[in-house]
Amino acid sequence: MSIQPPNSYRSSLPSTTDSPKLDSMVEQRTSQLEQALEFEAMLKRITDKVRDSLDETQIWQTAVRELTLVLGIKGCNASLYDLDKGTSTICSEYAATIPAIHGRVAKLAKFPELYQQLLRGQYFQFCSLLPNPERGRSAMLACPIFDNQGVLGDLWLVHHAEYQFSELELRLVQQVANQCAIAIRQARLFQSSQAQVKELEKLNHLKDDFLSTVSHELRTPVSNMKMAIRMLHISLERYMTSEINPPPETPHPQREGLEKKLTHYLQILGAECEREINLINDLLDLQRLENQEAPSELDRINLAEFMEKVLPSFRDRSHHRQQHLLIKIADDIPDFLSETFSLERVIAELLNNACKYTPPEESIQFKAWLEEPLEFLPPNHDAIMTRPKLWIEVKNTGVEIAQSELDRIFDKFYRIPSADPWKQGGTGLGLALVKKLTERLGGKIEVNSGSDIPFVAFTIVLPIQIFKG
Structure with missing residues (x-):
């Protein structure tokens, strides 16, 4: 008698016919x-x-x-x-x-x-x-x-x-x-982080450069004043210990020479003190502009009358230096609203810059005109506010700026090497202030220079508010 496996167990076993399929x-x-x-x-x-x-x-x-x-x-x-x-x-x-x-x-x-x-x-x-x-x-x-x-x-x-x-x-x-x-x-x-690192490095370098330049600019007048004070002290000491003591109304060669020295030293003190004050004021003005703290009061300006208040000192200086100062203001520029302080500072800085760098017998030109005529203004209105563009150009001849220098002309403390024929010096902040003030007024400034006929021209395009009643 043979024992048969249960049906369930028998069905779970692979048959020989299923083996290839399983494989x-x-x-x-x-x-x-x-x-x-x-x-x-x-x-x-x-x-x-x-x-x-x-x-x-x-x-x-x-x-x-x-x-x-x-x-x-x-x-x-x-x-x-x-x-x-x-x-x-x-x-x-x-x-x-x-x-x-x-x-x-x-x-x-x-x-x-x-x-x-x-x-x-x-x-x-x-x-x-x-x-x-x-x-x-x-x-x-x-x-x-x-x-x-x-x-x-x-x-x-x-x-x-x-x-x-x-x-x-x-x-x-x-x-x-x-x-x-x-x-x-x-x-x-x-x-992005690398770009930020590079920007921070650049800012850090600019900060170090700025501090170095400021330190130098502040130290130089102080050193000159210190030297003038010392020489003044020595001269006074010699005068007080000198046996030469004639009555003041009596001419004396040694006393006259000493008075000239004292006057010269006092002039040095005055000039360097003024230079120090101007530098500090320029730095404070730049700081206020960068922090948007500049005054924003608008005044009504008649440009022709406004320029008559700005020009006298420049007329005297250009005449003394044998420079030809030419003024041309378009007749159709009406009264407009602007910041008197900012506009005067911009124009004065540009004219001062032109006088400083223009050689004798060369010209300084100031021109102002409107970009568009005002015929488009509607009549019979009590108050009409428009925004045409005022163009101002200050151009001087006999001097040029290399193309490589133009991009840096508005940088703080930047001066063009060997370009000051009158040896006036300066704070190196004038054009940086001009750019900031122009932007503050809503305008833009550009500089161009030519070499065939040497010239330098600063052009300002300024949107202005014109009141017409």
Whole structure:
């Protein structure tokens, strides 16, 4: 008598006819596991390479090259989005067997069926129905590169028309895209911090340079005053101990020489004291302007009358130096509202600058005119406020500024080397103040220079408020 196994146990045993099927299932499962492990290793290798770099270009190049080689496809490219301009620009590609398209720009609005999905963070794959002129018919996978801050760009993978990307390949591409987004944000953060470091270094250098220059400018007048005081003290001491003591009304050669010395030393003290005061005032004015503390009261100005108050000292100085001062103010400039202090300081600084650097027998020209006539003003209004532009030009001949110097002309404490024929010196803050005051008035200033016929011209364009009643 033979014992038969239960039916349930007998049905669970593989039959000889099922053995090939089981082997196939095991082999397939093993292949899937090996492929998954291989892809995990590939992803780690790509991730390590991508995340190791802080160079945005290198990150893109690594991603597209590794995806092309790992998946064995025809090519891959990465694009960056500019959402403000609505464009997608191919910034990197790796093409094994297809033409290169690096730098190509696409308008997002031109392909809404593609970019609307990508902008929502959705990937897709498709096969082109019509042959592409460069690539022919191709299977393509598009995957967005995005993070919690938004979409940065996309990855496009290209292969032959019959190919379909598997689920495992899709996950690999998505993971690479995620790692690219993280790496790109890190690279941009690093670049931003580096730019800030450089800017801080630049500011620190400017601060050191500023302090050094200020220290020098403040020390020089003090040293001169100290020397003049010492010489004055020595001269007075000699005078007091001298046996020469005739009545004051009696001429005496030694006393006259001593009086000349005393007068000279007192002049040095007065000039250097004035220089120190001007420097401190200029520094305070610049500080107020940079902190927006300059006065903003508007006065009604008639430019012709205004200039008659500004010009007398410059007429005397130009006449003494044999310079030709020419004034031309257009007749159609009506009264306007502006800050008297700021406008006077701007014009005075420019004329002072012209007088300082103009050689004898050369000219200094001051011109003012309106950009547009005022016929457009509507009649029969009690008060009409308009904003035409007043142009002011201060031009002097016989001198030029090298093109390399023009960009620095408005820097604090900057002086053009060997360009002061009258040896007046100055604080080096005049033109910096002019620029700040002009901007304070809502205008802009430019400087031009010529070499064929040497000249320097400062031009101010100033929007003005005109009151017409």
